Amino acid sequence: MRGNLAKTFHLTNLQVFRHAVAPKSYTDLLGRKLFLALLTIQGLGAFALITLGVILKKHRVARSVVQPRIRHEINRAGVALLPMFIFIALALGFLVVGQTVSALAKVGATDYLGSTMVIVIVRELGPLLTAVLVLARVGTANVIELGTARALGEVEALEALGIDPVHYLIVPRVIGMALGIFSLTIYLIIGALASGWVFAFLQDVPLTPGDYFKQIAEALGWLDFALLALKTLAFGFFIAIVTCYHGLAQPLRLEDVSRVAVRAVTQGVIVCVLLDAVFIVLYLVT
Amino acid sequence: MNETTINPAVVEMREASVSALRDTTLTVLENVNWSVLPGEFWVVAGQPQSGKSDLLMTAAGLLLPARGSCRVFGCETNAFGEAQLAERLRVGLVFAGGQLFSQLTVAENVALPLRYQKNLSAAEAAPAVAALLEMLELTPFADRTPANLAAQWRSRAALARALILKPELLLLDNPLAGLGTRTHQWLLTFLDQLWRGHEWFGGQPMTIVASTDDFRPWRHSGRKFAVLDEKKFFELGAWSAVEAARSPAVKELLAEPQEFSS
Numbered sequence: 001m002r003g004n005l006a007k008t009f010h011l012t013n014l015q016v017f018r019h020a021v022a023p024k025s026y027t028d029l030l031g032r033k034l035f036l037a038l039l040t041i042q043g044l045g046a047f048a049l050i051t052l053g054v055i056l057k058k059h060r061v062a063r064s065v066v067q068p069r070i071r072h073e074i075n076r077a078g079v080a081l082l083p084m085f086i087f088i089a090l091a092l093g094f095l096v097v098g099q100t101v102s103a104l105a106k107v108g109a110t111d112y113l114g115s116t117m118v119i120v121i122v123r124e125l126g127p128l129l130t131a132v133l134v135l136a137r138v139g140t141a142n143v144i145e146l147g148t149a150r151a152l153g154e155v156e157a158l159e160a161l162g163i164d165p166v167h168y169l170i171v172p173r174v175i176g177m178a179l180g181i182f183s184l185t186i187y188l189i190i191g192a193l194a195s196g197w198v199f200a201f202l203q204d205v206p207l208t209p210g211d212y213f214k215q216i217a218e219a220l221g222w223l224d225f226a227l228l229a230l231k232t233l234a235f236g237f238f239i240a241i242v243t244c245y246h247g248l249a250q251p252l253r254l255e256d257v258s259r260v261a262v263r264a265v266t267q268g269v270i271v272c273v274l275l276d277a278v279f280i281v282l283y284l285v286t
Numbered sequence: 287m288n289e290t291t292i293n294p295a296v297v298e299m300r301e302a303s304v305s306a307l308r309d310t311t312l313t314v315l316e317n318v319n320w321s322v323l324p325g326e327f328w329v330v331a332g333q334p335q336s337g338k339s340d341l342l343m344t345a346a347g348l349l350l351p352a353r354g355s356c357r358v359f360g361c362e363t364n365a366f367g368e369a370q371l372a373e374r375l376r377v378g379l380v381f382a383g384g385q386l387f388s389q390l391t392v393a394e395n396v397a398l399p400l401r402y403q404k405n406l407s408a409a410e411a412a413p414a415v416a417a418l419l420e421m422l423e424l425t426p427f428a429d430r431t432p433a434n435l436a437a438q439w440r441s442r443a444a445l446a447r448a449l450i451l452k453p454e455l456l457l458l459d460n461p462l463a464g465l466g467t468r469t470h471q472w473l474l475t476f477l478d479q480l481w482r483g484h485e486w487f488g489g490q491p492m493t494i495v496a497s498t499d500d501f502r503p504w505r506h507s508g509r510k511f512a513v514l515d516e517k518k519f520f521e522l523g524a525w526s527a528v529e530a531a532r533s534p535a536v537k538e539l540l541a542e543p544q545e546f547s548s
Contacts, residue, residue: 062402064410149388156307157385159348161399161447162375168402251308 040267047245048238051174054166062163066172073176077138077236078183085184088133089191097121097196098203101212105205113207114215117193122224123283126189127181128276131235134181135268139243142173143264146247147257155248170244178236185232223286231279235272242268294360296455296493297322297345301354304340313352314340318519320512322455327481328495329504331539332514338497339382341514342457345495346379358455375403378453382460384444386432392439393419393428396446403451414450421486422446422476438469445473449480452487456480458496462503470503478506501528501539513539 023029097117104110146169149155158165197212246264297320304315314337322328322345332338343349344356347363356363361373386395396418397411404411419425422442432440441461448456458477462470477496483489498504501511511522515535522528528536 062405064405064407065398065402145389152388153381153383153385154387156343156348157381157387160346160377160379160381161402161451162371163399163402 043249044241044245047249048241051166051170051241051244054164055171055174058164058167058171061167066167069168069172070175073172074179075176076141077134077173077177077180081134081137081180081184082187084133084137085130085188086191088129089188090195092121092125092129092188092192093195093197094199096125097192098199101196101200101207102203102205105200105207110207110211110215113212114217114219117196117216118219118224121192121196122189122220122228123279124276126192127185127228127231127235128272130181130185130188130232131239131272132269134177134184134236135239135243135265135272138177138180139239139268140261140265142240142243143247143261144257146244147252147260148254150248150250151252151254151257165248169248170240173244174237174240177240178233181236181239182229182232185228223283227279227282227286231275234275238271238275239268242271295321295357296324296326296359297495298357299344299351299354300356302344302351302356303353304337304344305349305352306337307340307343307349310349310352314517315514315519316517317354320519320521322493322495324454324493325481325491326493327477327506327509328512329501329509330495330497330512330514330519331499331501331504331536332497333535333538334499336514337517338499338514339459341519342379342459342495342497346377346457347374348379375451376454378448378451378456380441380444380448380456380458380461382463384432384440386440386443386447388432391429391431392424392435392443392446395432395443396424396450399447400450417486418446418450437464438466441465441469441473445476453492454490455493455495458494460497460499462498462500474503481508499539501536 023032097120100116100120101110101113104113104116149169155165155169158168193213193216197207197209200207200212243264246260246267250260252260299318299320302315302318302320303313304318306312306314314335318341330338330341340349344351344363345358347356347358347366350356350364358366359373359376361370366374386392387398390398393415394408397408397415400406400414401408401411416425416428419428422445424439424442424446427435427439427443432443435443445458445461456477461473461477465473477494480487480492481494483491496504504511505525507525510524511528513520513522513531513533513536515533520533522531522536528540531537
């Protein structure tokens, strides 16, 4: 309940530090920022674990209410963004892939085409770009919706009705965003690679579609598929956690919502970059 | 066998300190000793910011007492968890502003607790929702969102949402605030029907606790009254005790609002 939530996330400490008078020395300021960052990480970690617990424990609870909400979130974080992602895939293909193919062809390095495409598009650009775009489009909306609901007392109303706010508000968003980012990344990668070849073809690069896609297929290993799935699901999970945490897990007033939205997006980008770094290490190790 | 065993209190606070909802480190009421027995109708009055809402939130188990204990249907609210969900659902809470879910229509708002707790589809919940909306004269507004409703209909929708699970204890936070005299009368009559046993609830009398910042509309011989003043909870008893009270706080809550003079 309310008191327990506040204790779990040490919100009082967070608020005290955020609203305290600015320290006079830079070292004190740095110390405060560091402490705030640690408290935020602690809060995010606790929130992520609570959400995971609720997903596992309550997957059979109120399915007739929660499943339509999950479908709605998949639509919002996936299907509804498809037109935008088709455009981005075409643009990415023309701007990046086409030029890379053309440049490699000029220096006679088309043998490296497959591995270059896999590293640039499949491993890095596809997942990261998708995550950042979904964060901007859906993550921001999450913070604003949940922050407004929190400020208007709707979360207390859910608790009064015996409805777990994490189950009703967070779980559908987390699942929807994880599946949405996973699916959109696949479409983005396929779209970018296909449009990249079209661009290369228009530039008279002597490369047949068969050779082009054969090289890419040969450069792809089972690990790429596994890590791509893991990475995109992790991006979706953590973006949803960060945005929902800032919208829901702290007492808000209406005037706080915009400030919190900016903070959530910034932290969302940082989380994506950190996760990406973790996966780079995984790629290098395996 | 003592009286408590035969007739356990619906809400029982012992030496309870009530925290503020917005900042749980602040204490708004101290040493509250209060027992609400089944079938009682309590009216708790206090000035704005006196802790009325926080007291009701504590009684509903949404806020933990900073000190002391609060039992609801014999269950310590500190221990309220998933296992005690059935006890929590015996309590209905109507918030001061309604706190309806802004993204849902009135009918969806009312249906949500029923659908969630009993895992029903919208079609399965529809008959019960329609009957309750009809009873509260909300049928014409069923498909509207809260933002498109007048305050009186929002408060009725909030009442309908709290009643859909047929609670045994109904807590209403300042239900008459911002409503016109006609709506006052309708609501007081309806609450009286609930208290005596409404047919929709199988004629079972309901325990009711309402908070207010004006005693006068609640004058009724069968109700019990209490006042919040200077962080204290004072039990007054029947209406005659309210009228006989000499406390300035009670007199102020009984006084006609002063006209603004330029």
